[in-house]
Amino acid sequence: MSQNTALSNQTKRWQEMDAAHHLHPFTTHKDLATKGARVITHAEGVYLYDSEGKRMLDGMAGLWCVQVGYGREELAQAGYKALKELSYYNNFFQTTNQYAAELSDKLAEVCPKGIDRFFFANSGSEGNDSAVKIIRYYWNLMGKPDKKTIIARKKSYHGVTLAAASLSGLTHLHPQADLPLPGFVHVECPDWFAEGGDMTPEEYGLKAAHSLEEKILELGADNVAAFVAEPVQGAGGLIIPPKGYWEEIQRICRKYDVLLHIDEVICGFGRTGQWFGSDTFGIEPDMINMAKGLSSGYQPLAAVGLGKRVGDVIFNSDEEWSHGFTYSGHPVACAVALANLEVIQKEKLVEKAGGATGAYFQKKLAELADHPLVGETRGVGLLGAIELVKDRKTRAKFDSATDAGTRCRNHCFSNGLVMRAIGDTMVLSPPLTITESEMDNLFGLARHCLDLTASEIGVV
Numbered sequence: 001m002s003q004n005t006a007l008s009n010q011t012k013r014w015q016e017m018d019a020a021h022h023l024h025p026f027t028t029h030k031d032l033a034t035k036g037a038r039v040i041t042h043a044e045g046v047y048l049y050d051s052e053g054k055r056m057l058d059g060m061a062g063l064w065c066v067q068v069g070y071g072r073e074e075l076a077q078a079g080y081k082a083l084k085e086l087s088y089y090n091n092f093f094q095t096t097n098q099y100a101a102e103l104s105d106k107l108a109e110v111c112p113k114g115i116d117r118f119f120f121a122n123s124g125s126e127g128n129d130s131a132v133k134i135i136r137y138y139w140n141l142m143g144k145p146d147k148k149t150i151i152a153r154k155k156s157y158h159g160v161t162l163a164a165a166s167l168s169g170l171t172h173l174h175p176q177a178d179l180p181l182p183g184f185v186h187v188e189c190p191d192w193f194a195e196g197g198d199m200t201p202e203e204y205g206l207k208a209a210h211s212l213e214e215k216i217l218e219l220g221a222d223n224v225a226a227f228v229a230e231p232v233q234g235a236g237g238l239i240i241p242p243k244g245y246w247e248e249i250q251r252i253c254r255k256y257d258v259l260l261h262i263d264e265v266i267c268g269f270g271r272t273g274q275w276f277g278s279d280t281f282g283i284e285p286d287m288i289n290m291a292k293g294l295s296s297g298y299q300p301l302a303a304v305g306l307g308k309r310v311g312d313v314i315f316n317s318d319e320e321w322s323h324g325f326t327y328s329g330h331p332v333a334c335a336v337a338l339a340n341l342e343v344i345q346k347e348k349l350v351e352k353a354g355g356a357t358g359a360y361f362q363k364k365l366a367e368l369a370d371h372p373l374v375g376e377t378r379g380v381g382l383l384g385a386i387e388l389v390k391d392r393k394t395r396a397k398f399d400s401a402t403d404a405g406t407r408c409r410n411h412c413f414s415n416g417l418v419m420r421a422i423g424d425t426m427v428l429s430p431p432l433t434i435t436e437s438e439m440d441n442l443f444g445l446a447r448h449c450l451d452l453t454a455s456e457i458g459v460v
C-alpha cells in the first residue's frame with residue numbers, strides 16, 4: 001500500500017467516526033456527513049496541515065485567536081511545567097495558585113486604564129454570561145433592582161450560552177432556542193456599508209449611536225442596566241465604527257447612568273494595533289470580557305475585567321458572591337496564558353500590529369479594492385474585510401443564491417488559504433506573528449481566488 005493510500009484510509013476512518021459520533025459547532029450535520037470533515041493534524045507558525053498532507057495559510061488565526069502563531073515551544077513548555085507541578089486545584093475555599101495570581105497581576109498591567117480585577121472563565125461565552133450576572137448583581141447591591149435591561153447591538157456576537165446568545169444580535173442564533181431571554185434588547189450598529197445609503201459613514205455612525213439613546217428613553221433610564229458591545233464587530237462582518245461613534249455612545253451611557261461592558265474577545269491582545277480595542281477607539285469601559293488571544297487559543301480561557309466602579313462594589317460586599325466555575329483560574333490555562341503574554345511582550349507583537357506589520361497588511365488589503373468583485377476593503381491593525389458586490393458604485397449585493405462568499409471561501413480552501421466568508425464579506429485576521437513574505441503569499445492567493453470567483457459567477 002502506498003503512503004498516500006494509507007493516508008486516505010486513515011482520513012476516511014476518522015471521517016467515519018466523526019460523522020457517526022461528533023456534533024460540530026455551527027454545522028449542518030447531514031451535509032457534513034456526506035462530504036466528510038477536513039481533518040487538521042498539525043500546525044506551525046501561520047500554516048495548518050491536514051491529514052492528506054495539504055498545507056494552508058491560516059488567514060483567520062484559527063477563530064481570531066492564535067495571536068502568537070501555532071506550535072510555540074514557550075507555551076508548550078509552560079503548559080507542561082504547570083501540568084507536572086499543579087495539574088489542577090480550584091480557587092474556591094480561600095485558595096489560589098501562583099499562575100492565576102500572576103496572570104491577574106499581568107492583566108492589570110496591560111488592560112485598559114482602570115480595569116484591574118479579574119474573574120476567570122473557560123470561554124468567551126462563559127465570560128459574557130458571568131458579566132451579565134455581575135451587571136445584575138451590581139445594580140441589586142446598588143439598591144436599583146429595576147435597572148436590569150441590557151442593550152446590545154444588531155449583528156453583534158457575544159457567544160452561544162443562554163445569556164451570551166441573548167446578548168448577540170445575529171438573529172440566526174435565536175429561534176432554535178427561543179431566544180433572546182427577557183431583558184435583552186438590540187439597537188442599530190454602525191454598519192455603514194450595508195445600511196448607510198447616501199449618508200457619510202460618520203453621519204450613519206451617529207444615527208446608529210442615537211438609536212441607543214432612543215431605546216434608553218423608550219425603556220426609561222431607570223430600567224436600563226448596561227450597554228454591551230464589541231469595539232469592532234467581528235462575526236457580524238467586521239464592522240468598524242466611524243469617527244465619532246464611540247464618543248457619542250459613551251456620552252449617552254454616562255448621561256443615563258448605563259454601565260458600559262466591552263466585549264474584547266476578538267479585539268483584545270493586539271488585534272487592532274493596541275493592547276485592546278478600547279485603547280484603539282478611545283473607549284473607557286466599566287468592565288470588559290476577553291478570551292481568544294488571551295491564551296492564543298492554546299488553552300480554553302476567558303477573563304472578565306472589572307474597573308473600580310463595579311469592582312469596588314463587589315469586593316466590598318459582606319456576602320459571598322455565588323458564582324464561579326470548577327475550572328476558574330485553572331493553573332495550566334493561566335500558566336499558558338502568562339507564557340503567551342510574555343511572547344506578545346517580548347516580540348513586541350502589539351507594537352508590530354500597530355506599526356510596520358499592521359501597515360503592510362492594510363496596504364496589501366487596500367490593493368484588492370480595485371478588483372471588479374470588490375465594493376470595499378476595510379481594516380484596522382491585523383483585521384481586514386473584503387466586500388464582494390454586484391455593483392461597486394451602489395454597493396448592491398449579489399442575491400443570496402449566487403453565494404459569492406461561499407464560492408470564494410471554497411476557492412481559498414482549495415488553493416491553500418483560510419479566509420472566512422460572512423455572507424459576502426470575506427474576513428482576515430491572521431496571527432500577529434505573520435511576516436511580510438507570508439502576507440505577500442496571503443494576498444497573492446486572495447487575489448487569485450477573487451479572480452476564480454469572479455470568472456465563476458461571470459463578473460469581468
Ligand SMILES: *Cc1c(COP(=O)(O)O)cnc(C)c1O
Nearest residue numbers: 123124125157158159263265266
Ligand atoms: C468568539 C467570541 C465570543 C465567544 O467566545 P467562545 O469562547 O466561543 O464562547 C464572545 N464574544 C466575541 C466578540 C467573540 O468573538
